Amino acid sequence: MGVNDISPARPVRIVEVGPRDGLQNEAAFVPTVEKIAFVNRLADAGHTAIEVSAFVSPKWVPQMADAAEVFAGITRRPGVRYTALVPNLQGLARAREARVDEVAVFPAASETFSKRNINQTVDEALAAARRICDEARAAGLRVRAYLSTSFGCPFEGAVAPARVAELAARLIERGAYEVALSDTIGIAHPRQVSDVLNEVTRRVAAANLALHFHDTRGTALVNVYAGLEAGVSTFDASAGGLGGCPYAPGATGNLATEDLVYLLDGLGISTGTRLEAIAAASRAIEPLVGHLLPSRVFRALQATKGRA
């Protein structure tokens, strides 16, 4: 049976993306001081990789306008990597000034999404990623790469697994240490996860892959499970499931960290994080985003508290 393919001996590394991918997609602007407290709480919860912010245009992404201030305000906990998204060399320069531990680039696997999201063709985005990799590595910074729309594009539909494999391999060649295959619109299902990973792992070792799921259709956790069965050990998640889409009441954003940790705890897989402490971070941020956080486990914990 499948569960026997999943070894509890292999720990999972969680990349906490709540402060960036989560808050960036919330309608409300969370005050800088609260973002700082959020990041510190997430580090206290045992996270070792936290995507703190993005050095992007404040005109396009006002929620991340305070990236430098957030980095200046956080307490750097030893053993934690504080990372940021950068779209170009200007972003990288700002990130270096803010003393980030690592940067992330974010090309897409489909042309239409690439044009609409970052106004570049896929090749242009890969060229930009190479420039960022070269300069970041010269400065001693690791580069992570997201590969958006790896499981489908909102404009083009299906994306061929061979195309995803080709782009992932090129990103590793260009100097990224890890490619996070991203289900940007939350449509992936486990057979597709298995199919894409079968193809990608011909070109890139599973150890250099991460999976980044959105829970838009409730499949994020079952997709993680398929990823575990296929040998992937790094998963992105967002505290509380932050990142709900403003125009879609009840629509959900990233896979919730609490839900991921609950699953992994149940499977006996170590993550180094503490569920209750992650929920404490979510609890503090919830009143600031103007809606209930969608994490099922967080909600269940809140309900228990309500009864106690």
Added chain:
Amino acid sequence: MGVNDISPARPVRIVEVGPRDGLQNEAAFVPTVEKIAFVNRLADAGHTAIEVSAFVSPKWVPQMADAAEVFAGITRRPGVRYTALVPNLQGLARAREARVDEVAVFPAASETFSKRNINQTVDEALAAARRICDEARAAGLRVRAYLSTSFGCPFEGAVAPARVAELAARLIERGAYEVALSDTIGIAHPRQVSDVLNEVTRRVAAANLALHFHDTRGTALVNVYAGLEAGVSTFDASAGGLGGCPYAPGATGNLATEDLVYLLDGLGISTGTRLEAIAAASRAIEPLVGHLLPSRVFRALQATKGRA
């Protein structure tokens, strides 16, 4: 890999429990005429097994007080089994009068839950189940058995898989054609599903088992996946994820049918149901329960409609 253990050639049978397990656990009383329309819509969506209501005490479960009226009002679609929960012989008599196609009994695997939920010891509940089986089968009715708290009890905690296996075997011996192993409080995780099924299938064939998950901690779908890998082909689900717990804002009830069908469609597994038609049934019931339905897929469909 695990997904290869799941054959698309083996269709899945969904038991739609929204009108009973869903509406029973909603705070609002849904008018009889709306319940009837809901059941008819679910049959139109391709369901072949619909748990319509429960012949229980209206004092304890006021939401189900109109069981007979609902059965009298529905349009019986050929090929659809319209079923009801019965706790005792009086309930069975009422169910027969209402011309149900099948009844369900609901003993528990843990003593404390059994005492608190139905005020019987587990042995007393099994004896009652036997009496119901004998009389139902004499009348030509099939009996399904839920086994509550098969994955954990809110009062006693863990329940031994061997105990679940023993009780499931006794229910089949007593005349039930199927035992739905039920995660009453929504705490199961896939390794536990695998462990419990390993033990239970020593005594009861997978073909005589169903899995009944609640999505309280977001694990319902990944548990279904583990169940599919273990060879189970029957799953309970509730349209829209109806059945949220009234005292827990945002806490979720049953596995949502839409989420289940989205997963199975993705896996290429046939269910005979149409996702859009199930969502149409949910759409009509949502305004009557006083809160947004928690199904992720339903919410995503609603958001798409909102944008169109």
